[in-house]
Each structure stands twice: as C-alpha cells, then as structure tokens.
Amino acid sequence: MLDIEKIIQDIYALEPSLKEREAELLKIIKEIAALKPDTKFDQNFYNQLKIKLMENITPKEDVRGFWQNLFSKKLIFVPVALAVLAIVVVPSLMNKNRAGGGQVVALADRAFGSLVVSSGGTNEKSSGIVSQEAVAPTRSMGLGGNAELMMGGGGGTTMVTMGMSAPVSTQLKTTAVSSDSVVGSGVAISSKMMAPYYYQPYTFEYKGEPLVLAEDKMDVLRRIKNTAVVSGELNSILANAGFNAMDWGKLSGMKLQNISMTEDKKGGFSIYIGVEEGSISINKNYDYVRCMSLDCGPRPLKESDMPSDETIIGLADKFLSEYGINKDDYGKPEVQNDWRVYLGMASAEMKPDFYYPETISVIYSQMLNGKEVYDESGNKTGLVVNVDIREMKGAGLWNLFSQKHEASAYEVEKDTTRLVKLAEQGGFRRGYYYAEGTVDSSEDGQVEVKKNVIELGTPTIGFVKMWIYNENNGQEMIVPAYIFPIVKKPDDIYFYQKNVVVPLIKEILDQDQNQPMPMPMMKGGIEPMMGASGGATMMAQ
Amino acid sequence: MQADEQIIINCQKGNLKEFGILYDKYVKRIHDFIYFKTYHKETAEDLASKTFLKALEKISSYNSKIGTFSSWLYCIARNTVIDHYRTKKNTSDIEDVWDLSSGEDIESDIDARENLAQVKAHLAKLSPEHRDIVILRVWQEMSYAEIAEVLGKSEDSCKMMFSRTIAKLREEMPVALFVIFILMNHYVRH
Numbered sequence: 001m002l003d004i005e006k007i008i009q010d011i012y013a014l015e016p017s018l019k020e021r022e023a024e025l026l027k028i029i030k031e032i033a034a035l036k037p038d039t040k041f042d043q044n045f046y047n048q049l050k051i052k053l054m055e056n057i058t059p060k061e062d063v064r065g066f067w068q069n070l071f072s073k074k075l076i077f078v079p080v081a082l083a084v085l086a087i088v089v090v091p092s093l094m095n096k097n098r099a100g101g102g103q104v105v106a107l108a109d110r111a112f113g114s115l116v117v118s119s120g121g122t123n124e125k126s127s128g129i130v131s132q133e134a135v136a137p138t139r140s141m142g143l144g145g146n147a148e149l150m151m152g153g154g155g156g157t158t159m160v161t162m163g164m165s166a167p168v169s170t171q172l173k174t175t176a177v178s179s180d181s182v183v184g185s186g187v188a189i190s191s192k193m194m195a196p197y198y199y200q201p202y203t204f205e206y207k208g209e210p211l212v213l214a215e216d217k218m219d220v221l222r223r224i225k226n227t228a229v230v231s232g233e234l235n236s237i238l239a240n241a242g243f244n245a246m247d248w249g250k251l252s253g254m255k256l257q258n259i260s261m262t263e264d265k266k267g268g269f270s271i272y273i274g275v276e277e278g279s280i281s282i283n284k285n286y287d288y289v290r291c292m293s294l295d296c297g298p299r300p301l302k303e304s305d306m307p308s309d310e311t312i313i314g315l316a317d318k319f320l321s322e323y324g325i326n327k328d329d330y331g332k333p334e335v336q337n338d339w340r341v342y343l344g345m346a347s348a349e350m351k352p353d354f355y356y357p358e359t360i361s362v363i364y365s366q367m368l369n370g371k372e373v374y375d376e377s378g379n380k381t382g383l384v385v386n387v388d389i390r391e392m393k394g395a396g397l398w399n400l401f402s403q404k405h406e407a408s409a410y411e412v413e414k415d416t417t418r419l420v421k422l423a424e425q426g427g428f429r430r431g432y433y434y435a436e437g438t439v440d441s442s443e444d445g446q447v448e449v450k451k452n453v454i455e456l457g458t459p460t461i462g463f464v465k466m467w468i469y470n471e472n473n474g475q476e477m478i479v480p481a482y483i484f485p486i487v488k489k490p491d492d493i494y495f496y497q498k499n500v501v502v503p504l505i506k507e508i509l510d511q512d513q514n515q516p517m518p519m520p521m522m523k524g525g526i527e528p529m530m531g532a533s534g535g536a537t538m539m540a541q
Numbered sequence: 542m543q544a545d546e547q548i549i550i551n552c553q554k555g556n557l558k559e560f561g562i563l564y565d566k567y568v569k570r571i572h573d574f575i576y577f578k579t580y581h582k583e584t585a586e587d588l589a590s591k592t593f594l595k596a597l598e599k600i601s602s603y604n605s606k607i608g609t610f611s612s613w614l615y616c617i618a619r620n621t622v623i624d625h626y627r628t629k630k631n632t633s634d635i636e637d638v639w640d641l642s643s644g645e646d647i648e649s650d651i652d653a654r655e656n657l658a659q660v661k662a663h664l665a666k667l668s669p670e671h672r673d674i675v676i677l678r679v680w681q682e683m684s685y686a687e688i689a690e691v692l693g694k695s696e697d698s699c700k701m702m703f704s705r706t707i708a709k710l711r712e713e714m715p716v717a718l719f720v721i722f723i724l725m726n727h728y729v730r731h
Binding site: 002003007010011013014015018021024025028029032033035036037039040041045046049050052053054056057103104105106107108111406 | 557562565566568569572576577590597598679682704705707710
C-alpha cells in the first residue's frame with residue numbers, strides 16, 4: 001500500500017513552503033498513483049523465462065535425434081507444427097541435463113505457499129490415483145473379467161468408481177449425495193467417503209529398524225510446465241506458415257495446448273504432445289482390430305510365447321534408443337508383469353483359457369535428486385514403454401515428461417513414531433483394501449474376521465507425487481516421503497501393493513487428520529467402527 | 542530467506558541454479574518497471590527476458606561493493622529499454638515510450654493507450670531521470686535509498702529531485718488535471 005503520507009512528509013522536509021499546498025500535492029500524487037497501469041504480468045511469461053534461464057544454466061544437448069527419427073518416417077505435419085515444435089516444445093521436453101534428476105532450481109523456503117488443502121477445495125485427484133495395479137485382483141483373470149472393485153488409496157475426497165454389482169447397503173454412510181461420482185452402474189453419489197465392498201482391513205505391522213530423521217526441512221518439488229507460446233510468437237509462426245485467411249493479430253493471449261501427429265503408414269505411430277503439461281505419448285496405430293478368440297485372426301498367445309523380463313527390457317531399451325530418448329532421468333527399468341501373479345492364482349480349469357497379454361509395459365522410474373518417485377499407492381512412477389509381445393518390439397510410450405523442477409524447503413515431521421503409526425494405518429491416505437476371501441458371513445449374520453498381517457520393512461526416503469488443491473487450483477507436488485517396503489504378506493491372497501508411502505512434510509500430515517474417513521459397509525447385526533486414525537474394529541451390536 | 546549477497550556468492554562459485562531464487566524475487570518488479578516504460582506486453586516481456594539473461598551471463602562480474610543486486614538489475618533493465626528504443630528509432634534522444642509522440646507509440650497495448658495519454662499529460666515533459674524517480678517512488682513504492690542505488694545518485698539527491706518534480710507537476714496541475722478530469726469523466730460515462 002502506497003504510503004502517501006510518508007511521501008508528503010518527505011517533501012515537506014525539503015520544501016516546507018509546500019505545506020500550504022497540501023491539498024494540491026495530495027491530489028497530484030493520488031492521481032499519479034491511480035494512473036499506474038496494469039502491467040499484465042502473467043504466469044506464462046514467468047514460466048517461459050524461467051525455463052529459458054535454466055536452459056542457459058545447464059548445458060544444452062542435441063535434441064534432434066528423436067525428432068529427426070520421427071520426421072524421417074513420413075509424418076503428416078504442417079510447417080506451423082514443426083515450427084512450434086522447433087521453437088517451443090522440443091527444447092523444453094527433450095532437454096537433457098544430466099545425472100539423473102532433471103533440472104532443479106532452488107527457490108526460497110515455502111515458495112509454493114501452503115500445502116494444506118483449502119477447506120473449500122475438492123481433492124479429487126489427490127487420493128484418486130488409481131493405478132492399474134490397484135484394481136481388484138479378479139479383474140484380469142481370464143478373458144473378459146470385469147473389475148469388481150476399483151478404488152483409490154482411500155480417504156480424502158477421492159472420486160471413486162465402484163464397478164461392483166453388489167447392493168449398496170442402506171446403512172452406507174456418505175456425507176453427501178450429488179451427481180459427480182459413480183457407485184455401481186450409474187448411481188451417482190459424492191464420495192466424500194467411499195465405502196469398500198465388504199470391508200476388511202489389513203493390519204500393517206512395522207518390523208524395521210528404529211527411525212531417525214536428521215533434517216529439519218526437506219525440499220518439495222514442483223514440475224515446471226511448459227506454458228506454450230505467447231501470442232506474439234505464435235501469431236508470427238502462423239502468419240509465416242502461410243495461414244493468412246484471418247488476422248491472427250486480433251487474437252490475444254493465444255497459447256498452444258497440444259499437438260498431435262501421425263505417421264502415415266500401416267503400423268505407424270501417433271504422437272501426442274501435451275504442450276501445457278510438457279508431456280509426450282506415442283502409440284502405435286493398429287489399423288485392424290486384433291481378434292482375441294480362437295476362431296478368427298491370430299491365435300491367442302501361449303505361455304511359451306511370453307518372453308523373459310530381460311528380453312522385454314531389452315526391447316524397451318531398444319525402442320527408447322531408436323527414438324533418441326534419454327534415460328538419464330530414470331532409474332532401473334522394471335517389467336509390469338502382474339499377469340504372472342494372476343496366472344499363479346488361476347485355478348487349473350482356468351489356466352487353459354488364461355489370457356496372456358499382447359502388450360507388456362516396462363516402467364523406468366523417475367529419479368529426482370537421486371531418489372525414486374512413487375504414487376500414493378506405493379507404485380513407482382515414471383516413463384512407461386509398451387512392448388508388443390506378438391511383434392516383439394516397442395509399441396509406444398507415455399509419461400515422457402519434461403524434467404524441470406523447482407524446489408522449496410518445507411518443515412519435516414521429525415516425530416518418527418507418528419510416521420510409523422501412519423505407515424501402520426496403511427499409509428498417508430490410509431489403505432482400505434478389499435481383501436478377497438477374508439470375510440465370511442455365517443447363518444446368523446455374524447462376520448468372521450480374519451486378520452491379514454502385512455509386514456513393513458525399514459523405509460527409504462523417496463518422493464511421492466501428490467495433487468495439492470488450494471483455492472480450487474490443483475498442482476502436482478513431489479513431496480519427500482518414507483517408502484516402507486512390504487516385506488511379508490499373506491500367501492493366500494493377492495495384495496497388490498508393494499510399498500506404503502508416508503509423506504514427510506509436516507503440514508501435509510497435519511491436514512490429513514481432519515479429512516473424512518470411509519465407513520465400511522455393514523452386514524446384518526454388525527456395526528463397524530472406525531476411529532479417525534483409520535484403524536478398524538468391528539463390534540457386535 | 543537467503544540474502545541476495547549469499548545467493549550471488551553461490552552463483553559466482555558456480556551454483557547458478559540459485560539464480561532461480563533471485564529470478565523469483567525480482568522478475569515481477571523488473572517486468573513491471575519495463576512495462577511502465579514501454580506500455581506493451583510483448584515488448585516488456587522480451588526486454589525483461591533480455592535483462593535476466595544478461596544478468597545471468599554477467600553475474601560473475603557483479604560486485605556487491607558497488608551496489609545492491611537490485612540496483613544492478615534495474616540498471617540493466619533501464620539500459621535494455623534505452624537500447625531497444627534507440628536501436629528501433631535510430632536516434633539517441635529516446636529512452637522510453639514517453640519520449641515518443643502519440644503518433645509513434647502505436648506499438649503500445651491498445652487497452653493501455655488512453656492510460657498512456659493521461660500519464661503523458663502528467664509526466665511527458667519531465668526528463669527521463671525524473672520520470673524514473675516518479676515511477677520508482679509512486680508505482681514501485683521503492684525507498685529513496687533503493688532509488689538512489691538504481692539511479693546511481695545519493696539518497697538526498699533523489700529526495701530533492703522527487704520533491705521538485707512533484708512541485709513542478711503541482712504548478713502545472715490545473716491544465717494537467719483538467720485533462721485528466723475530462724478523460725476520467727469520459728471513462729465513468731462509458
């Protein structure tokens with residue numbers, strides 16, 4: 001706030017005679033202050049210049065390989081797209097830096113503001129990261145198996161899709177009813193809380209070493225997204241590319257959001273570039289529908305067709321190498337081979353008809369400051385390459401993001417007892433997982449509770465990707481976290497999760513204490529009780 | 542928060558990533574300062590970019606004994622604006638958009654032109670240095686000590702210049718205000 005009185009007093013100190021003209025002085029200063037123009041400072045400019053500065057800080061790489069390879073393959077494109085790619089997109093997305101961890105620019109402490117979700121904000125994405133693995137284990141068994149249950153990490157205000165056919169209990173406790181989420185086949189309710197299907201919790205027990213956190217503060221990271229082309233540049237590109245049918249200069253604030261291109265040949269690739277998100281995905285154009293049955297098309301794959309993990313990783317590596325995609329920012333590749341688990345669980349009758357996947361994914365986990373990045377369900381996140389098993393070659397990729405981040409330190413929760421307790425509740429968002437076959441209803445309506453113990457080992461420090469919503473603006477933050485490995489679990493059920501994740505930033509943990517908790521579905525005569533801590537007990541009425 | 546001086550020492554030792562902290566701290570102020578002197582969004586962004594790129598390039602030559610980082614950055618910004626107009630007009634007597642006649646400032650943002658006309662009614666007759674003092678003191682709310690560093694003058698000198706500038710504007714106020722009131726009434730009615 002401009003201190004006009006101070007300005008006036010300074011003037012009087014030098015020119016006392018002007019006191020007589022105070023009204024006029026006030027008027028002139030107020031007039032000048034009121035004429036201060038809107039400078040139109042915007043986030044796009046801020047981000048673009050920051051990216052440009054960082055590119056000047058770190059050595060540039062030759063980014064031509066990837067694109068030369070693509071464009072040499074008869075891509076359909078127009079000059080404007082190429083120009084935009086050359087000027088804006090490619091340098092941003094493909095800029096290589098270095099020693100696994102991308103570019104990280106240090107900001108002042110707490111530069112991202114509060115990490116606490118505002119009370120009015122909805123946090124649909126925050127806990128709604130539903131990984132493929134998070135789908136109920138029955139989903140992929142056999143041909144056409146339907147997902148019986150799909151749920152996020154639990155808690156929060158996750159929007160959850162529950163594809164179950166079981167009737168929803170009339171005692172199901174939800175906070176509100178609206179039309180923004182789905183339960184069952186088309187019934188919409190707001191899922192401030194979600195109700196697991198015949199809820200039966202696992203019990204997590206920490207078996208690792210005593211923990212000590214030395215640091216008072218740790219860096220929270222935020223990816224710097226490409227905010228596209230400012231109007232002047234884009235207008236100029238369009239005009240120069242011969243698009244003269246209209247006056248581009250009349251449009252203001254234009255920005256490029258995405259570009260899609262395709263290779264004009266059978267089995268070519270489609271490329272989607274999310275300019276705002278700074279992402280690239282590549283998918284193979286299958287110009288025919290693959291037949292999955294025995295009486296048409298190629299025969300279904302057999303177990304003997306399935307290559308080893310080493311072979312699959314080799315094919316994924318070859319694909320990345322062919323397209324000049326650098327792997328420096330990523331960790332050791334891992335094959336997503338859950339089909340092997342499902343195969344192991346399939347009964348002898350089901351095994352002859354078991355569906356062997358035509359495409360298998362390899363994940364190259366994202367590395368930041370030498371640490372792996374996870375999602376909230378404890379799965380590694382990063383670049384994913386799809387390998388076509390029938391053709392034995394790379395069939396596309398996704399999650400190829402620009403690797404430019406800014407970092408700001410936040411206070412760490414040093415009470416490791418609290419952190420372990422959160423882990424023993426299933427993690428920050430608390431895992432409420434349907435444990436198939438663990439609940440049995442007897443004739444008198446009583447429920448037999450079977451205790452499923454999941455043992456957690458000593459954690460490593462990594463990062464977890466979280467969506468933080470504040471004032472209805474969501475942003476993806478990469479938060480330091482304890483990654484507790486699951487070292488032991490029951491043999492007779494498939495528990496998909498491999499790790500339990502607990503963020504280490506105090507204010508994030510503090511906010512979660514007030515979030516609504518899911519309520520289990522009820523069976524006759526049984527009143528489920530859940531404390532705010534997420535532990536669960538069942539009590540006969 | 543780290544002091545500028547420590548961040549610059551770190552940058553000069555090779556940890557240039559910390560330049561991002563300085564960027565975050567000053568980018569809006571520098572951008573706004575340049576916008577005030579150009580009244581054109583794209584030009585302001587272009588010149589602000591050049592300012593920070595120059596600062597990054599020359600950070601090793603910055604000497605804190607001569608002045609603060611802030612004043613150094615403002616000096617680069619001022620010179621970048623002057624270079625822009627002098628190169629464009631191929632003359633040596635233009636420093637910013639206020640030195641252009643109303644027929645020459647067609648580059649300015651359409652929605653800001655009437656505002657520019659009003660500001661010109663007040664400030665166009667001032668020297669570029671006096672205008673900068675007014676901008677820095679009233680629009681950027683800088684202290685005289687900060688202004689003195691930016692302009693390379695003493696604090697007292699800046700106080701005196703500002704005081705006399707306001708006194709001069711006051712003397713011319715009847716005409717200037719008349720124009721402003723007419724324009725403002727026009728705005729209110731429309």
